[in-house]
Amino acid sequence: MAKATRESFGETILEAAADNPRLVVLDADLSKSTMTQAFMKKYPARHLELGIAEQNMIGVAAGLALSGKVPVLASFACFLIGRLENIRISAAYNKTNMKLVGTHAGIGIGEDGTSQMGLEDMAAMRALPNMVVLQPADHEETRQAVYWMLAHEGPVYLRLTRQKMADLHGPDYKWGFNKIDVVFEPAKKPAKYLATIVASGGPVPHAVSAAKELEKKGFAVRVANASTLSPFDGEAVARFAKDSQRLVTVEDHNVNGGLGSAVCEAACERGAPVPVVRLGLREFAESATPEELYEKYGLTAAAVAEACLKNLG
Amino acid sequence: MPIATADLKALARDMRVDVIRMIEAAGSGHPGGSLSVIDLLAVLYWKFLKHDPKNPDWPDRDRLILSKGHACPALYTVMAYRGYFPKERLMTLRKLGSPLQGHPDRLRLPGIEFSSGSLGQGLSVGLGMTISAKMDKAPWKTYVVLGDGELQEGQCWEALMAAPKFKLDNLVAIVDHNNGQIDGPVDWVMGIEPLEDKLRSFNWDVRSVDGHDLAAIEDAFARTQECADKPHAIVAKTIKGKGVSFMENDIAWHGSAPKKDDADKAVEDIRHG
Numbered sequence: 369m370a371k372a373t374r375e376s377f378g379e380t381i382l383e384a385a386a387d388n389p390r391l392v393v394l395d396a397d398l399s400k401s402t403m404t405q406a407f408m409k410k411y412p413a414r415h416l417e418l419g420i421a422e423q424n425m426i427g428v429a430a431g432l433a434l435s436g437k438v439p440v441l442a443s444f445a446c447f448l449i450g451r452l453e454n455i456r457i458s459a460a461y462n463k464t465n466m467k468l469v470g471t472h473a474g475i476g477i478g479e480d481g482t483s484q485m486g487l488e489d490m491a492a493m494r495a496l497p498n499m500v501v502l503q504p505a506d507h508e509e510t511r512q513a514v515y516w517m518l519a520h521e522g523p524v525y526l527r528l529t530r531q532k533m534a535d536l537h538g539p540d541y542k543w544g545f546n547k548i549d550v551v552f553e554p555a556k557k558p559a560k561y562l563a564t565i566v567a568s569g570g571p572v573p574h575a576v577s578a579a580k581e582l583e584k585k586g587f588a589v590r591v592a593n594a595s596t597l598s599p600f601d602g603e604a605v606a607r608f609a610k611d612s613q614r615l616v617t618v619e620d621h622n623v624n625g626g627l628g629s630a631v632c633e634a635a636c637e638r639g640a641p642v643p644v645v646r647l648g649l650r651e652f653a654e655s656a657t658p659e660e661l662y663e664k665y666g667l668t669a670a671a672v673a674e675a676c677l678k679n680l681g
Numbered sequence: 682m683p684i685a686t687a688d689l690k691a692l693a694r695d696m697r698v699d700v701i702r703m704i705e706a707a708g709s710g711h712p713g714g715s716l717s718v719i720d721l722l723a724v725l726y727w728k729f730l731k732h733d734p735k736n737p738d739w740p741d742r743d744r745l746i747l748s749k750g751h752a753c754p755a756l757y758t759v760m761a762y763r764g765y766f767p768k769e770r771l772m773t774l775r776k777l778g779s780p781l782q783g784h785p786d787r788l789r790l791p792g793i794e795f796s797s798g799s800l801g802q803g804l805s806v807g808l809g810m811t812i813s814a815k816m817d818k819a820p821w822k823t824y825v826v827l828g829d830g831e832l833q834e835g836q837c838w839e840a841l842m843a844a845p846k847f848k849l850d851n852l853v854a855i856v857d858h859n860n861g862q863i864d865g866p867v868d869w870v871m872g873i874e875p876l877e878d879k880l881r882s883f884n885w886d887v888r889s890v891d892g893h894d895l896a897a898i899e900d901a902f903a904r905t906q907e908c909a910d911k912p913h914a915i916v917a918k919t920i921k922g923k924g925v926s927f928m929e930n931d932i933a934w935h936g937s938a939p940k941k942d943d944a945d946k947a948v949e950d951i952r953h954g
Contacts, residue, residue, distance in 0.1 A: 428808050
């Protein structure tokens with residue numbers, strides 16, 4: 369069943385709270401959007417509404433973490449990353465056991481427009497030592513990533529979608545921290561893939577659709593889902609580089625500093641001679657429906673398929 | 682047996698000498714704000730903080746955050762005198778491998794509650810600690826020491842607005858009001874007056890005190906007990922560079938280390954002050 373990863377997050381923290389008395393949730397006047405309302409209603413003594421003051425919320429979470437709580441703060445991805453210096457010191461440098469949840473990732477939010485879109489958050493978070501960066505792509509993955517995040521000792525950034533995400537994994541799926549998982553293989557394994565698509569977050573289903581379409585046309589394309597962005601599973605990238613003519617990265621984020629950069633860095637550092645085509649944002653976006661924006665900024669299945677086929681000259 | 686105020690005054694004089702010598706040895710650092718805050722820290726560490734230097738992670742200890750992290754030579758000296766680490770280590774300030782970083786680092790020096798230095802963040806962190814204590818009905822308090830220039834950071838006012846909402850009467854914010862910052866007098870750089878009125882209008886319990894009068898400081902801290910349901914602010918009127926006549930109120934000594942001859946003169950001054 370399709371569900372926004374922010375909804376899956378909201379359900380999971382509610383469920384986790386029953387057995388985790390240290391869990392505290394913080395909001396900055398966006399609990400209706402970050403999906404923490406159910407938690408707030410059931411556990412009012414463990415929910416802090418801090419108003420439209422994200423810097424203070426980040427510091428308060430750090431103080432709670434330093435006193436033994438497991439604080440989970442939530443806001444839009446763009447509003448959290450706007451407070452990078454606070455995150456750098458209060459979360460990363462102090463290595464506080466706090467969890468930052470950025471919802472409304474990317475152009476997938478649609479009509480609210482650029483000022484509400486997190487488009488550079490992964491780049492900034494990946495640059496911080498000690499910070500784990502996660503971006504699950506469906507309900508089951510979000511659920512397991514949230515449980516992992518709560519158990520992990522240290523700062524974590526979790527990036528979530530506003531839009532609904534189709535189920536990518538079955539109930540038997542076992543999420544692995546820092547493991548890129550293959551979510552689509554062509555029926556016939558080729559000697560060399562036309563491409564391996566590495567996707568993350570919102571556009572993952574489009575990458576799968578693209579690979580299926582290309583298979584019908586006789587092209588072998590694999591799709592991998594990167595849900596841990598920092599650290600990064602560079603070994604998987606090196607394996608893909610060996611048996612693929614090219615790598616294609618797809619993300620609802622600026623191509624600089626996010627998944628596209630992580631894949632290029634991993635391939636280069638391991639001396640993998642493979643071209644990488646990066647799909648993602650290269651500019652600020654605008655208001656429109658999510659579908660129109662995915663079309664205009666090249667994150668649809670058709671755009672991904674074209675990236676697999678186009679002459680790299 | 683609590684320490685007599687006259688004895689603490691003598692200790693504060695000795696500690697000022699260490700502050701000068703450690704910054705001299707480091708070749709860089711912030712003498713002005715260290716000398717303005719050290720009497721406040723002395724009263725806290727000898728008279729009010731419930732802490733155990735041999736067991737710095739004791740769960741029921743009071744927490745102290747030096748949000749104006751650049752004044753850490755004063756904090757390090759007070760900690761060394763209280764027995765957190767040997768005094769000889771003070772001379773390793775800012776040297777490779779030393780736990781005495783240029784700004785406090787909680788992961789390198791046990792007893793530091795929060796790695797500060799990026800101004801504006803400490804009070805919010807103190808709020809989080811205090812809220813945690815309230816949730817657990819724990820007895821400990823949180824003290825946050827702020828600079829007056831630091832109050833120009835917007836985050837401080839977010840925290841000042843938030844603390845009364847949670848009725849944090851176990852939180853004490855101390856402003857080291859020395860009226861000096863890097864670019865000039867606070868009044869000139871970006872005035873914060875009328876400070877006490879601002880804090881009162883934000884629903885804090887506010888007191889002003891001479892930040893170098895140890896008995897008065899002690900009285901101000903003691904009187905925070907009188908007011909329940911509100912967070913407490915103590916505005917301490919201090920002198921930047923206090924104790925060294927040629928450093929007092931001279932902004933040039935905000936962030937520059939004395940060379941040997943100036944350091945010798947400073948020590949002489951402190952001893953005869």
